[in-house]
Amino acid sequence: MMKVADKHDKIVRAAIRVFARNGFFNSRISEIAKEANVADGTIYLYFNNKYDILITIxxxxxxxxxxxxxxxxxxxxxxxxxxxxxxxxxxxxxxxxxxxxxxxxxxxxxxxxxxxxxxxxxxxxxxxxxxxxxxxxxxxxxxxxxxxxxxxxxxxxxxxxxxxxxxxxxxxxxxxxxxxxxxxxxxxxxxxxxxxxxxxxxxxxxx
Amino acid sequence: MMKVADKHDKIVRAAIRVFARNGFFNSRISEIAKEANVADGTIYLYFNNKYDILITIxxxxxxxxxxxxxxxxxxxxxxxxxxxxxxxxxxxxxxxxxxxxxxxxxxxxxxxxxxxxxxxxxxxxxxxxxxxxxxxxxxxxxxxxxxxxxxxxxxxxxxxxxxxxxxxxxxxxxxxxxxxxxxxxxxxxxxxxxxxxxxxxxxxxxx
DNA sequence: ATATTCTGAATGAATGTGCATTCATTTCAG
DNA sequence: CTGAAATGAATGCACATTCATTCAGAATAT
Incomplete structure (x- = not known):
């Protein structure tokens, strides 16, 4: 079973890729989720909101x-x-x-x-x-x-x-x-x- | 009657103020319109879309x-x-x-x-x-x-x-x-x- | 060992809102 | 009167966020 920290990182890494591609405002949570092989909702188990992902990065x-x-x-x-x-x-x-x-x-x-x-x-x-x-x-x-x-x-x-x-x-x-x-x-x-x-x-x- | 060029400028100047305040993505067309004392729709007589305003600036x-x-x-x-x-x-x-x-x-x-x-x-x-x-x-x-x-x-x-x-x-x-x-x-x-x-x-x- | 219950992580469809853009209607200068 | 300019309410969509439901695996019982 994948550890919690791993999933957090997986999302962060995916977000970096997506933000780099589109910029923050043109990036969709769903795109980050897809890139991380995770459901949209899962992201909200690890981050409060979209801004929070950016700040974490x-x-x-x-x-x-x-x-x-x-x-x-x-x-x-x-x-x-x-x-x-x-x-x-x-x-x-x-x-x-x-x-x-x-x-x-x-x-x-x-x-x-x-x-x-x-x-x-x-x-x-x-x-x-x-x-x-x-x-x-x-x-x-x-x-x-x-x-x-x-x-x-x-x-x-x-x-x-x-x-x-x-x-x-x-x-x-x-x-x-x-x-x-x-x-x-x-x-x-x-x-x-x-x-x-x-x-x-x-x-x-x-x- | 106000000349066409004047209205164009009035919108640009308003947009500069609004963009400076909120940033492009957090700025609303309606806010620019209000700031320029103009109807929302009027902006589209002078610009193709929101991006176009920024580029014009x-x-x-x-x-x-x-x-x-x-x-x-x-x-x-x-x-x-x-x-x-x-x-x-x-x-x-x-x-x-x-x-x-x-x-x-x-x-x-x-x-x-x-x-x-x-x-x-x-x-x-x-x-x-x-x-x-x-x-x-x-x-x-x-x-x-x-x-x-x-x-x-x-x-x-x-x-x-x-x-x-x-x-x-x-x-x-x-x-x-x-x-x-x-x-x-x-x-x-x-x-x-x-x-x-x-x-x-x-x-x-x-x- | 096997069955049964429990737990909380993960899901993703559904929700609701916010906002760019449109366009039928109005205004008014000439 | 006429038509160009302006209006702003209505439209429709895109997307962040939610939450009822699922599910895998741990814990406990038999």
């Missing part, structure tokens, strides 16, 4: 992702390498768990806005990893002090996120995860200016 | 935004300044046309995925502005040649976009548009490393 799967990233990063001390590691892992998710990544990508945005009383704690925790890397680096004198951590974390996360959005939509990559992770990390570390670019240009003094 | 309003940005940028020659200008204008939209910005922010993501046959041309045109700034700067020797324009444009746009998403959701700013625009532009130009950070660290050689 965020909570559970983001939890796993965060744990993964933190574990991987624990072995690194250099903040630059940590950033690079974060970038690689974030982008790699697109290849490893594409459907999950699509759901998080596309649906996360509304969720915070339209599912009342749901302020995605896991998501905040995830981006805070970036913030702590920066702060650590600033304390060690590796990163410039005038950079506002709140801005840096959003900018870095946004850059990665938009990159994977591109992959979600286009589904054909002109360049790989590794290239993208390296370029983006490098941009945030070194910037884009050449030595010539650095010389006496008013723009470069933008603080 | 993207097309028309993005068109205006693009024209705006291009006009403003025409007076600048320095690529660094152009980037900074783009950043400022993108973020300023949050303050000037908050509701429109929210709709674009949140709904644009699905649209490309779930409204079939709609590949947001205007959006591509918008981000391509960034790409051309980079390419121009590379030709002039101001930006490093090894940066892939496709990646740069997504990273830069993504950084700005995530920043304004934060404002959409939190609605209280710890720092202003100008600060954010300057910091983000500066990050992409100069990077985040201190001189000490640049010295002989393996991470810094990430290309």
């Amino acid at each position: 965020f909570e559970e799967e983001m939890g796993k992702i965060i744990a993964n990233v933190k574990r991987e990063m624990a072995s690194l001390s250099d903040p630059c390498e940590k950033l690079h590691c974060f970038a690689r892992m974030h982008l790699a998710l697109m290849e490893e768990k594409r459907e999950l990544a699509e759901v998080i990508q596309v649906e996360l945005r509304q969720s915070s806005k339209f599912i009342k009383d749901y302020h995605n704690k896991k998501f905040v925790e995830y981006t805070n990893i970036i913030e702590s890397i920066l702060k650590d680096g600033q304390e060690r004198g590796i990163f410039r002090k005038e950079i506002i951590p709140e801005i840096f974390k959003r900018a870095f996360f946004g850059a990665l996120d938009e990159m994977s959005r591109f992959w979600v939509l286009s589904s054909q990559k002109k360049f790989g995860v590794k290239t993208a992770a390296r370029q983006i990390t490098n941009l945030f570390l070194q910037g884009s200016l050449t030595d010539k670019g650095r010389q006496h240009r008013s723009c470069c003094h933008i603080t | 993207f097309e028309e309003e993005m068109g205006k935004i693009i024209a705006n940005v291009k006009r403003e940028m025409a007076s600048l020659s320095d690529p660094c300044e152009k980037l900074h200008c783009f950043a400022r204008m993108h973020l300023a939209l949050m303050e000037e046309k908050r509701e429109l910005a929210e709709v674009i922010q949140v709904e644009l993501r699905q649209s490309s995925k779930f409204i079939k046959d709609y590949h947001n041309k205007k959006f591509v045109e918008y981000t391509n502005i960034i790409e051309s700034i980079l390419k121009d700067g590379q030709e002039r020797g101001i930006f490093r040649k090894e940066i892939i324009p496709e990646i740069f444009k997504r990273a830069f746009f993504g950084a700005l976009d995530e920043m304004s998403r934060f404002w959409v959701l939190s609605s209280q700013k710890k720092f202003g548009v100008k600060t954010a625009a300057r910091q983000i532009t500066n990050l992409f130009l100069q990077g985040s490393l201190t001189d000490k950070g640049r010295q002989h660290r393996s991470c810094c050689h990430i290309t």
